[in-house]
Amino acid sequence: MSKKWFTTNKMTLTFILLGLIIFLFIIVPLVKMVVASDPKILLETLLDPEVRGAIWLTLCAALLATIVGFTLGIPLAYLLAHTDFTGKKLVEGLIDVPIVVPHTAAGIALLFVFGRNFFVGKVFHFIGIDFVDATAGIVIAMLFVSIPFLIDSAKEGFKKVDVRLEKVSRTLGASPWQTFFRISFPLAWRSILAGSIMMWARGISEFGAVIILAYHPMIAPTLIFERFETYGLDYARPVAVLLIILCLAVFIGLRAIVYRGEKT
Amino acid sequence: MIQIKNLRVELEDFLLQGINLHVAEEEYFVVLGPTGAGKTVLLESIAGLYPVKSGEIWLRGREVTQLEPERRNISIVYQDHALFPHLTVKENIVFGLRLRKQIGQEIDKSLNWLAELLGIVHLLDRKPDTLSGGERQKVALARALSIKPQVLLLDEPLSALDPETREGVQRELRQVHDRLKITTIHVTHDFEEAIALADHIAVLGEGCVKQVGTPEQIFRQPNSEFVARFAMARNIFTGEVADRDDRSAIFHTEGIELVVSSELRGKWHASVRPEDILISHQPLHSSARNSFCGTITQVMDKGSTLYLTVNLPPDFTCLVTRRSFEEMGLAKNQRVYITFKASAIHIF
Numbered sequence: 001m002s003k004k005w006f007t008t009n010k011m012t013l014t015f016i017l018l019g020l021i022i023f024l025f026i027i028v029p030l031v032k033m034v035v036a037s038d039p040k041i042l043l044e045t046l047l048d049p050e051v052r053g054a055i056w057l058t059l060c061a062a063l064l065a066t067i068v069g070f071t072l073g074i075p076l077a078y079l080l081a082h083t084d085f086t087g088k089k090l091v092e093g094l095i096d097v098p099i100v101v102p103h104t105a106a107g108i109a110l111l112f113v114f115g116r117n118f119f120v121g122k123v124f125h126f127i128g129i130d131f132v133d134a135t136a137g138i139v140i141a142m143l144f145v146s147i148p149f150l151i152d153s154a155k156e157g158f159k160k161v162d163v164r165l166e167k168v169s170r171t172l173g174a175s176p177w178q179t180f181f182r183i184s185f186p187l188a189w190r191s192i193l194a195g196s197i198m199m200w201a202r203g204i205s206e207f208g209a210v211i212i213l214a215y216h217p218m219i220a221p222t223l224i225f226e227r228f229e230t231y232g233l234d235y236a237r238p239v240a241v242l243l244i245i246l247c248l249a250v251f252i253g254l255r256a257i258v259y260r261g262e263k264t
Numbered sequence: 265m266i267q268i269k270n271l272r273v274e275l276e277d278f279l280l281q282g283i284n285l286h287v288a289e290e291e292y293f294v295v296l297g298p299t300g301a302g303k304t305v306l307l308e309s310i311a312g313l314y315p316v317k318s319g320e321i322w323l324r325g326r327e328v329t330q331l332e333p334e335r336r337n338i339s340i341v342y343q344d345h346a347l348f349p350h351l352t353v354k355e356n357i358v359f360g361l362r363l364r365k366q367i368g369q370e371i372d373k374s375l376n377w378l379a380e381l382l383g384i385v386h387l388l389d390r391k392p393d394t395l396s397g398g399e400r401q402k403v404a405l406a407r408a409l410s411i412k413p414q415v416l417l418l419d420e421p422l423s424a425l426d427p428e429t430r431e432g433v434q435r436e437l438r439q440v441h442d443r444l445k446i447t448t449i450h451v452t453h454d455f456e457e458a459i460a461l462a463d464h465i466a467v468l469g470e471g472c473v474k475q476v477g478t479p480e481q482i483f484r485q486p487n488s489e490f491v492a493r494f495a496m497a498r499n500i501f502t503g504e505v506a507d508r509d510d511r512s513a514i515f516h517t518e519g520i521e522l523v524v525s526s527e528l529r530g531k532w533h534a535s536v537r538p539e540d541i542l543i544s545h546q547p548l549h550s551s552a553r554n555s556f557c558g559t560i561t562q563v564m565d566k567g568s569t570l571y572l573t574v575n576l577p578p579d580f581t582c583l584v585t586r587r588s589f590e591e592m593g594l595a596k597n598q599r600v601y602i603t604f605k606a607s608a609i610h611i612f
Binding site for chain 2: 162167171175178
């Protein structure tokens, strides 16, 4: 690009500068923390059973939340994309509420319903599932705050599926179920997968809602918080670095899988 | 075969009502109407894809108004072909057969037969987005035919194609129909397409059926202003094309012979647009190949233009501007010459 191009396009130049500032704002703290860490201490931290347990629990709980969200959220996303009903806008708005409420508030709301004083909590207690200070509590906290990402993404994916493809499928003898599994779902799959990854990633990073319901067993964000509170920055940082590296690796890997086939 | 009785369908901003149609077994039936007349919705109602407010649809003596689409065995080809983009051509075609739990051998047999019939054998492993418009059309047709439908619905099947491809596909549609004898309902806004393909035509407009008849009846005896608008101001003739010399052919019809330039031979239709016809008092010595003498029998004033009917016989409708009409001093019962080029004649 020539010099002239820049001088004649002041707007682009301004936008590049502004964009660069926010990009560095995101990247510098992350990179600084990673490169400033002593590899020896990182290795020690990785070998710490408490840290490994917390990270493993975080990944599993977020995955479980995603699986539950997938099973219950995909049908809703399909309905929202393909049908019209009164109050649809309201439903769509309410689904996004978990994104905007403070997550500690979300945790308290969940505690009310899934605690043992409310019938929902009682019913689950009766079948042997408790939420307070339990893995199940972590899962529903993650589910609550991250499900909008999956539903919204899947909904957009289903919207892009031409209704006429489904209609043709029906005329060729496919039932509504067969049409869903052979046409709509495969065609929306990329968006669904992208939404699932977002949901999982959002679950891994959740802290506020989780500590209200279940401080123990400890997930990685809680562990970082506790070490920071009890021992200070130097002890919290290695755990944080590990979590960041892990999240980055997983996130980049999964995105690569999702967008692999895009250009063909 | 198909009987539609007093059908009423509600769309977002208008209504189809009082639709009564009867399509006979093995017939090629064309529904002709302007864009936005509800033609697609009518097809979707027949296929069970669009909810019917009232009225009945009968298929081979059985009422199917409330039957699910997958139980009707009526297939549809949409204008944009609606091929499944994540499946190969082959998978598209056998989609319906696989659902029927046919054994592999039978599926392969049907696939090969269809692929050969439509000349798409070389495309079977391709994905739809790598195909041309004409190729997609054939794949969509093969997929629709694969289930041996009782009725084949075609939604503007030629509109998305470029003019050269269109003529070929049009002929192929008719050939496939004549060979397989599948009752076909084809909707279009193209008058000439309707004339060329149909055994019977229904003209749809303003939310109802305006006229049903043979192509001849529709363009010779339109029963309303609306149908006339479609048919009017068109010179359409039925006749036979024969060789003349290396470069041109002769079209024989109703006592006159037109020089045409077309590759087609045999029984076809010919049309000349009214604005392509020159009117003069003296015979014109130009490169135009067709020149005839006739009498002006009718003058229809349209403001800045006028439609003249010139009887040779047959009748030709010609379009002149008000200015030339006045400058030439044209009037009813005058003898005039009409002239048009061989290339102005469309054979279809």
